[in-house]
Amino acid sequence: MSELPKKEQLYELIRANPFISQQELADQMGLSRSAVAGHIASLIRERRLLGRAYVLPDERPILCIGAANLDRKLRTLAPLQMGTSNPAGASETCGGVARNIAENLARLGAPTALLTALGGDAASQALQAHAEAAGIDMSGSLKLHGMASGTYTAVLDAGGEMVLALADMALYEQLSPAFLASRAPQRSAAALVAADLNLPLDSVALLLAEARSGGVPLVIVAVSQPKMARLPLDLRGLQLLILNRGELETRAGRALPTEADVRAACLELQSQGVQDIIVTCGAAGVYHTIPGDLHWMPAHEVDVVDVTGAGDAFAAAVCWSLAQGDADLTQACARGLQAAALTLQSPHTVSPALSADAIASAVHHAGQE
Ligand SMILES: Nc1ncnc2c1ncn2[C@@H]1O[C@H](COP(=O)(O)OP(=O)(O)O)[C@@H](O)[C@H]1O
Numbered sequence: 001m002s003e004l005p006k007k008e009q010l011y012e013l014i015r016a017n018p019f020i021s022q023q024e025l026a027d028q029m030g031l032s033r034s035a036v037a038g039h040i041a042s043l044i045r046e047r048r049l050l051g052r053a054y055v056l057p058d059e060r061p062i063l064c065i066g067a068a069n070l071d072r073k074l075r076t077l078a079p080l081q082m083g084t085s086n087p088a089g090a091s092e093t094c095g096g097v098a099r100n101i102a103e104n105l106a107r108l109g110a111p112t113a114l115l116t117a118l119g120g121d122a123a124s125q126a127l128q129a130h131a132e133a134a135g136i137d138m139s140g141s142l143k144l145h146g147m148a149s150g151t152y153t154a155v156l157d158a159g160g161e162m163v164l165a166l167a168d169m170a171l172y173e174q175l176s177p178a179f180l181a182s183r184a185p186q187r188s189a190a191a192l193v194a195a196d197l198n199l200p201l202d203s204v205a206l207l208l209a210e211a212r213s214g215g216v217p218l219v220i221v222a223v224s225q226p227k228m229a230r231l232p233l234d235l236r237g238l239q240l241l242i243l244n245r246g247e248l249e250t251r252a253g254r255a256l257p258t259e260a261d262v263r264a265a266c267l268e269l270q271s272q273g274v275q276d277i278i279v280t281c282g283a284a285g286v287y288h289t290i291p292g293d294l295h296w297m298p299a300h301e302v303d304v305v306d307v308t309g310a311g312d313a314f315a316a317a318v319c320w321s322l323a324q325g326d327a328d329l330t331q332a333c334a335r336g337l338q339a340a341a342l343t344l345q346s347p348h349t350v351s352p353a354l355s356a357d358a359i360a361s362a363v364h365h366a367g368q369e
């Protein structure tokens with residue numbers, strides 16, 4: 001009689017984390033390991049479980065950890081006037097840095113998983129359905145039924161320039177070290193972890209500590225200048241930090257107007273433990289570190305339709321390149337610049353034109369500049 005609820009609880013735990021061990025299930029449910037084994041055998045007989053989630057090395061996913069937001073854009077129809085009601089056009093899309101990266105990776109054909117927090121509202125359901133339709137494994141994500149999804153609301157003026165944006169992302173405080181610990185098996189099965197700085201500081205510190213002790217390679221992608229406060233001081237263990245110039249200035253605590261200033265700031269960060277850094281500089285291009293120095297790569301010249309998501313497409317293509325075992329950062333940035341250019345020419349946050357073939361056509365001029 002009492003067996004059914006326990007079995008269902010166990011099933012939900014396995015659905016949330018297909019990599020969970022029998023011992024972890026036993027500990028979390030207060031059952032003996034043999035009782036857990038019995039329930040699992042019964043679920044397998046019922047074909048509700050098809051086997052354990054072991055994966056072969058070449059199928060290891062890239063795991064993105066961070067935000068999946070509902071993005072709202074409001075664009076005024078005439079020059080913006082403060083302190084009054086402005087006629088505007090509104091649009092809504094799926095966003096969030098980690099989610100955007102995951103969708104780009106899925107379009108590139110990489111096995112991709114996303115660890116995020118979703119609420120119980122219609123927006124959360126839409127975010128989950130959209131991600132699953134793109135082929136992103138959402139099974140490890142946290143469901144918080146009483147909460148609303150994260151939202152990002154940007155006000156653009158009539159020319160399309162962002163006037164201000166508001167980030168309501170309290171939900172991601174729940175992506176705590178304890179939550180990440182509960183997803184340790186899924187994380188350790190990944191080819192690469194790409195985490196955004198929507199995560200709480202302690203959670204970022206946990207990912208760094210694990211990467212430091214020989215875990216999965218870790219890439220951190222910055223989100224905004226205020227959220228640079230979530231990047232720990234100790235960066236040992238971090239393979240790559242991707243951030244824009246303004247975010248680097250926030251970390252350095254000073255303006256960085258010249259290349260020499262950017263180089264000095266990158267060397268400081270490397271002395272704090274990060275192996276490599278990519279500094280994106282908008283329409284101009286990107287710097288990436290090489291031993292003791294920086295390498296500059298200009299951005300593609302394109303007719304910009306919408307800048308949203310260009311930085312995330314860049315980061316995704318870089319992670320994709322690294323996860324294929326190609327450690328060449330110049331090559332990774334060439335792929336990133338190509339992905340960003342495709343995104344800029346699309347009104348969508350993630351360009352439908354993105355594919356592995358579209359990136360493969362990116363030529364890299366390493367050593368010729
Ligand atoms: N106006 C633009 N023209 C050409 N490329 C751009 C433009 N804006 C962004 N990019 C591309 O997108 C990348 C990321 O943009 P950037 O503004 O530096 O970061 P973020 O959007 O993450 O703040 C750049 O490195 C560049 O390749």
Ligand SMILES: O=c1[nH]cc([C@@H]2O[C@H](COP(=O)(O)O)[C@@H](O)[C@H]2O)c(=O)[nH]1
Pocket residue numbers: 067069070071094095096097098100151152167169198223224227307308309310311312349
């Ligand atoms: O604090 C945050 N602000 C903004 C984002 C996300 O960043 C993307 C916009 O980035 P950009 O305009 O820089 O491309 C949006 O999808 C938005 O949801 C985020 O994850 N966290």
